[in-house]
Amino acid sequence: MTAKLILGKEVSEEIYGELRQRIDALKARGVTPGLAVVLVGEDPASQVYVRKKGEMCESLGMKSVTVRMPAETTQEELMAKVDELNNDPTIHGFLVQLPLPSHLDEEQVINAISPSKDVDCFHPTNVGRVLIGNPDFLPATPAGVQQMIIRSGIETSGKHVVVIGRSNIVGKPMAAMMLQRGLGADSTVTVVHSRTKDLPSITRQADILIVAIGKPRFVTPDMVKDGAVVIDVGTNRIEDPTHPKGSRLVGDVDFEAVKDKVSAITPVPGGVGPMTICMLMANAVKAAERASERC
Numbered sequence: 001m002t003a004k005l006i007l008g009k010e011v012s013e014e015i016y017g018e019l020r021q022r023i024d025a026l027k028a029r030g031v032t033p034g035l036a037v038v039l040v041g042e043d044p045a046s047q048v049y050v051r052k053k054g055e056m057c058e059s060l061g062m063k064s065v066t067v068r069m070p071a072e073t074t075q076e077e078l079m080a081k082v083d084e085l086n087n088d089p090t091i092h093g094f095l096v097q098l099p100l101p102s103h104l105d106e107e108q109v110i111n112a113i114s115p116s117k118d119v120d121c122f123h124p125t126n127v128g129r130v131l132i133g134n135p136d137f138l139p140a141t142p143a144g145v146q147q148m149i150i151r152s153g154i155e156t157s158g159k160h161v162v163v164i165g166r167s168n169i170v171g172k173p174m175a176a177m178m179l180q181r182g183l184g185a186d187s188t189v190t191v192v193h194s195r196t197k198d199l200p201s202i203t204r205q206a207d208i209l210i211v212a213i214g215k216p217r218f219v220t221p222d223m224v225k226d227g228a229v230v231i232d233v234g235t236n237r238i239e240d241p242t243h244p245k246g247s248r249l250v251g252d253v254d255f256e257a258v259k260d261k262v263s264a265i266t267p268v269p270g271g272v273g274p275m276t277i278c279m280l281m282a283n284a285v286k287a288a289e290r291a292s293e294r295c
């Protein structure tokens with residue numbers, strides 16, 4: 001079987017085209033969507049993510065603000081910045097890049113972000129709204145996965161979706177979203193994780209297997225049903241002396257071994273990766289639209 005490759009670049013380009021139209025419509029009404037990203041400290045991976053978010057904002061014609069705070073920032077200083085952004089009418093959405101330096105309380109920070117500006121969809125109010133099926137925002141990575149499935153014409157209604165991984169950022173909201181009524185959902189959902197007994201016997205039942213467990217090449221062909229759809233959310237850097245950098249990115253799925261067995265699959269890199277920033281931008285545009293409706 002030759003698997004269809006589901007490419008995040010292609011799907012995200014389609015969505016960016018739609019977002020550009022919505023941004024133009026907002027600007028025609030005098031509203032420039034504004035997104036702020038707060039970065040505390042100098043974590044190298046976070047610096048790359050934050051730079052990419054800012055660049056994407058600007059390329060879409062949105063207002064982009066990057067707030068850089070030193071690693072020694074106190075909880076009070078960070079809470080004051082959150083308060084300032086909550087009250088800034090030119091900033092429609094913002095996020096505080098995680099992880100924070102260990103002396104800072106992430107939960108207190110997330111809880112302080114106004115739910116109407118919480119474009120990460122990390123605030124308990126927004127997480128709860130996703131669970132009850134009345135969301136304001138959707139968390140970026142699960143929303144990106146769902147858009148890839150919908151826009152690739154993959155039927156989800158009545159299908160068995162198995163999610164590997166139970167994180168708050170991907171596994172849990174992904175399962176909640178696939179369980180809802182509606183397009184790209186209506187699935188029968190099973191979540192498996194590191195403590196699941198005989199995990200392969202469950203993953204082999206999946207029509208759609210969504211993998212977010214954070215273990216390089218964890219999913220092997222014996223864990224996948226013939227003709228299944230496999231979505232790989234993992235990004236793991238592994239040592240590879242044959243590569244110029246001495247390392248390379250691999251997913252949570254053994255792509256080369258699995259690809260001939262499945263009907264569709266996302267590669268790593270080039271699969272889910274580009275979707276996360278895209279859906280963050282979609283949330284920022286939505287936040288600006290909601291704010292302009294309130295005016």
Ligand code: GUN
Nearest residue numbers: 095096097098099120140
């Ligand atoms: N760190 C890694 N991914 C994310 C994300 O999606 N949002 C935030 N705030 N921090 C992150």
